[in-house]
Amino acid sequence: MLSPLSVDSTTTAPRPRFLGSVPGPTPTGDVLLRGATAARYADLVHDVADDLAARIAAVEQPFSGASRPELQGLVDAVDLDGLPVGTADALRETSDLFAPHAVWFHHPAYAAHLNCPVALAAVGAEAMLAAINTSVDTYDQSTVATLMEQRLVEWAAGRVGFASGDGVFTSGGTQSNLQALHLARERALTDAHGARLRGHARQERLARLRVLTTASSHFSVARAALLLGLDDDAVVAVGVDTDGRMDPEALAASLVSTARAGDVVMAVVATAGTTDRGCVDPLEPVADLCDAAGAWLHVDAAYGGGLLVSSRRRHLLAGIERARSVTIDFHKTFFQPVSSSALLVRDRADLARTTWNADYLNPAQEAGVPNPDLNLVDKSLQTTRRFDALKLWATLRAVGAAGIGELVDAVCDLAAAVHADLAADEELRLLAPTDLSTVLFRFQPDGLDDARADALVPQVRRVLFDSGRALVAKTVLDGRPCLKLTLLNPDATPGDVRAVLELVRSAAHGLLAGQELLSQEVAR
Structure with a gap:
C-alpha cells in the first residue's frame, strides 16, 4: 500500500556532458550565431543534444517530485545580474536547473493533460528553424518558408475536405478559436450588401451577437467572446446528450429562441474532441441546422484533428467539411513540439477579414502594379511568427x-x-x-x-x-x-x-x- 507520506521522490539523472566547452566567459564576438561562430555553434548544440539524450534515456518517472519551495530556491539562487559565465557554462548551468525537474511527457506514467511525446523529425526541424530564425510574416523575410507553410495549409485543408480552402498557422487552439470567432464576428457585423457596419449600427448589432456551444467546449471560446467585445451573456450553452455531445434538437431550439429574442447567431461552435470526455459532437446534423439558419459553423478539432489521418476513425469527423472554419492543434494528436496549430477556412476570402495593411510591412496592392508577394501576415493575428510548419512538414516526409x-x-x-x-x-x-x-x-x-x-x-x-x-x-x-x-x-x-x-x-x-x-x- 502506498502511503501518502512515504512515497520516494528521488530520481536519477546523469551528469551533463559538454565535451566542447571552454571554461570562462564567452568573448563578446562569440555571442551571436554567424559565419565565424558556426563551428562553435555545432559543438555547443552537439553537447546540449548529447547531454539531453542521456537524460531522456535515464528518466525513471515523469517528474522529480521536488517541492515548490525547493524549486523556487534553485531558481532564486541564480543571479541574473551577476557576472556572465560564458556560453558553455551557461548552458551547463541551465541544463542542471531545468532538465532534472522538467515534466517528461514521453514517460508512460504521464497521463495528465493534452501533452504528447514528439516526433524525432519534428525535433530535428525545430533545431533548423531556431537557428535560422525565419519569420513568416512577409515573403521577403521567409521566401521558401512561406511557400512551404502555404502548401502545408492546403494539404491540411484538403484533409478536412475544403476543396479550395485556406488557413494559417497559429500558436495554439486558443488563438485559432479567437481568430475564427473574429472572422465570424466581422461577417456578422456587415449589412445586406456586405459592407462593414460602423458607428451606432455596429454597436447595436454587436450587443445582440450570440455564440452557441456546449458547456463542454474549450474555455477559449468564452474568453474569445470577451476579447471580441461581446456581451457577458453572449455565449449560450446548448444542451447535450447523455454522453456529453451536442444535442441537435437542443441546438435547433437555441437557434429558434435566439432569433425570437431578436439576437443574432454569430457562430455555432461544435467540438471534435472535448477536453474532458474526448467526445465528438455530431457534425452532420449540426451542419444541417447551421446551413438552414445561415449560421457560421466553427469546429474546434484541436484535440480530435488527428482523426483526419486515422485509417479507422476518420468517420468520427464526418461533416467537418461543411464547417466554415476549423481549429487543429498539431502539437496534440500530430505529435509535434509546441507550438504548432492552424486555423483552416473553407472559403479563402474569409481570411481577408483579418488583413490590416501597413506601409512598412504589407502595403495594400496598388492598382496596375503587380504584387507577386505572398505575405502571410495578411491572414494572421500575429506579426512576427515562427516557421512552425517546418516541423509538421518534416514529420510528414x-x-x-x-x-x-x-x-x-x-x-x-x-x-x-x-x-x-x-x-x-x-x-x-x-x-x-x-x-x-x-x-x-x-x-x-x-x-x-x-x-x-x-x-x-x-x-x-x-x-x-x-x-x-x-x-x-x-x-x-x-x-x-x-x-x-x-x-x-x-x-x-x-x-x-x-x-x-x-x-x-x-x-x-x-x-x-x-x-x-x-x-x-x-x-x-
Missing part, C-alpha cells in the same frame, strides 16, 4: 500521414483497453465514454459516500504529483470531481496504465487509512 494516423489509433485503442479494464473494477469507477483517448474515473468502492470520494480526488492527485511517480489530471463531471487520464503516448501499454491506476488505488487506500487513524486518535 519522415513517417507519412498514415504513420501519424497509426499513432492516433494507438492512443485511442489504449483508452479503449483501459475502459474495458475499469468496467468491472469494484473500486475505480469508470464515469463516461470517450471517442478519443481520455479516461474519467474516481476511487469509490462500495460504502464510500460521495463526500469522502469527492475529497479524495484532489488528495490522490497531489500525492502522485508530489511523489513524481505518476501525473494524472482532475476535473468535474456532472457536478462531481473526478480523476482524468489523458493518454497521448503511443508507446504506453495497458500494463503501464494499470500501474498508474494501482498508484491511484494505493494512494487512496493510504489516505483513507491515515484519516481513520486520525479519527481514532481524536476519539481517544
